[in-house]
Amino acid sequence: MTNFLQASQNQERLNCQTYQKTDIKAGVIHLGVGAFHRAHQAVFFDRLLGQTSHAHWGIIGVNIRPQDSHLFEQLMAQDGEYVLKTISAAGKTEYNHIRSLVRQIDGAKTPEQVDDAMMDPSIQLVTSTVTEGGYYLDENHQLMLDHPAIKADLSGERQTLYAFLYSGLKRRSQSSAGNITLLCCDNLRHNGRLLKNGLMQFVQAMQDTQLATWLEKNVSFPCSMVDRITPKPNARHMDDVNTRFGLNDAMTVMGEDFIQWVVEDNFAGQKPPLETVGVQLVENVEPFEEAKIRILNAGHTCITYQAALKGFIYFDQAMKDAQLKQYFNDFIEQDVIPAIGESVVDLPSYAKTIAERFSNDNIGDTIERICSDGYAKFPVFVFPTLLANYQNGHTPSQTLKGIASWYCFLQAVEQGQIVFQYHDPSIAELSRFSNDQQGIDAFVSQPFLWGEIIDTYPQFKTDLTKAIMDFSKSLIR
Structure with missing residues (x-):
């Protein structure tokens, strides 16, 4: 030494x-x-x-x-x-x-x-x-x-x-x-x-x-x-x-x-x-890359804004919440694994390992850290599952809910309802997603976030708008 x-x-x-x-x-x-x-x-x-x-x-x-x-x-x-x-x-x-x-x-x-x-x-x-x-x-x-x-x-x-x-x-x-x-x-x-x-x-x-x-x-x-x-x-x-x-x-x-x-x-x-x-x-790194990005990174991304809106501070707390734990399982089983298809990675086993790692209460990984930079994360982590499901003729309800939670989180940030500061280099772009129909329309039509899905699968905008409305109602209860 x-x-x-x-x-x-x-x-x-x-x-x-x-x-x-x-x-x-x-x-x-x-x-x-x-x-x-x-x-x-x-x-x-x-x-x-x-x-x-x-x-x-x-x-x-x-x-x-x-x-x-x-x-x-x-x-x-x-x-x-x-x-x-x-x-x-x-x-x-x-x-x-x-x-x-x-x-x-x-x-x-x-x-x-x-x-x-x-x-x-x-x-x-x-x-x-x-x-x-x-x-x-x-x-x-x-x-x-x-x-x-x-x-x-x-x-x-x-x-x-x-x-x-x-x-x-x-x-x-x-x-x-x-x-x-x-x-x-x-x-x-x-x-x-x-x-x-x-x-x-x-x-x-x-x-x-x-x-x-x-x-x-x-x-x-x-x-x-x-x-x-x-x-x-x-x-x-x-x-x-x-x-x-x-x-x-x-x-x-x-x-x-x-x-x-x-x-x-x-x-x-x-x-x-x-x-x-x-x-x-x-x-070929791709099978490992897809498994990690779509299960771990997208899992983090789709859960963290829901966790923030529930007032959790650490991510392991979110994974001990029965509703969010079930959401993670449904997101993986219903949307992610079918979207990936055949893989050299044992996806169910990998997802189980990820859930265990997410639940490690010794880590103290904060919701604030994982929430940051959402504008760059959704196109990378979540978009592939979104697109593959529409291509397969499946409406990715769990993925849409995760996206909707981010939109509602942004409104809560704007209204001063989140206990931490949201860090995002593209904060200026997010200002267009206001808390009204015009803001929702801008959000569901943003090409940087949703790319080819917007034009190829027109029902996506309707599906995401409904998911936002449903998630917003769930917050009021």
Whole structure:
């Protein structure tokens, strides 16, 4: 163990890989170092670094948002080290000292350092977690060129993922650093393809045909599926870690004991042997992706607004509510599994596991966190089930109820009836969904949210309008 977070007591309970951090070289850049990355990808690489001859797979952690600089400063002060606390549904707790973030760059302050790092030949992989809304793609997967952040980047600023990738990869293309893999780790269907699509459109908008040609020849964009419920960092867990081990860790992160990472085996350069530490390298990520996004992510999304309207604070409370627990089961059995059809994943068993994970009262995952960014989540998580059911001639009543709950939640937010602040980067778009017939019509006709369903299945607008009316009446009782 390094001496930065050297425990002064109970050292035997703080797990730590045996590698010497001074021996580690960086082979990965990660853009968007939030709690999820620190509880997920950083953990797998920490395990990898603990194996003989894999010391060149350390991570350079990069912050790209000015609003996160203050927190990132603390991570930098701790040399990228922190304690991960995991708790099982049965209450078994483990503590791990994670040290894989061997260097930190605040790209919001020193973007040129990110460029320098990306052109280093030792860097073979760039991973990213910037949330679903951080890709600025519309319902047709077209880059939102009129979005203020994208417009700013096209004029030379650094506000989005694309600007950092563009500048860094351009430098790399002009050197002899070689091929590189860009691995998206956000909850987007076909996330690798979407990242490529967005980046290539950005490069095209920059009128940089030379870089576009280089990217096609030298860069791969594998798809991946990531999974670990990771609540927003909580002072309670920080206090526990610091008291238990005699530390001063301000960056403690906590998550459930379950962890999964499925990656398409498509690497342009050197491939980290992640399969040796539990990562699944597969030819096709899609079956795993669909199961996770449609059951876990959509389950979260369709339940959380109902839970907020009932006044729950934590998601496990929602899963202990008889009505919402039954809703989850009905949503999965009636709408989701029939929409997915045949799968290499045992869907009923997987759904049972998800329900158990949702019910873990040791996690303390907040309704506020899960409610955030609904405008970006519904098209990604819920839309596929909605569309498949209409294609199959089935009215997805449970899915429609989940959507209706979001509309009613937005009205409650507007009226000051929700105890927490709703966070959504697209809040301006939501203002059109007013609490009247005009607002409902705008909601059920929004192409970004409901895409081709609006025109192909005209009954959808009638069905959703009725679901909103029915859900609104249920709130009055």
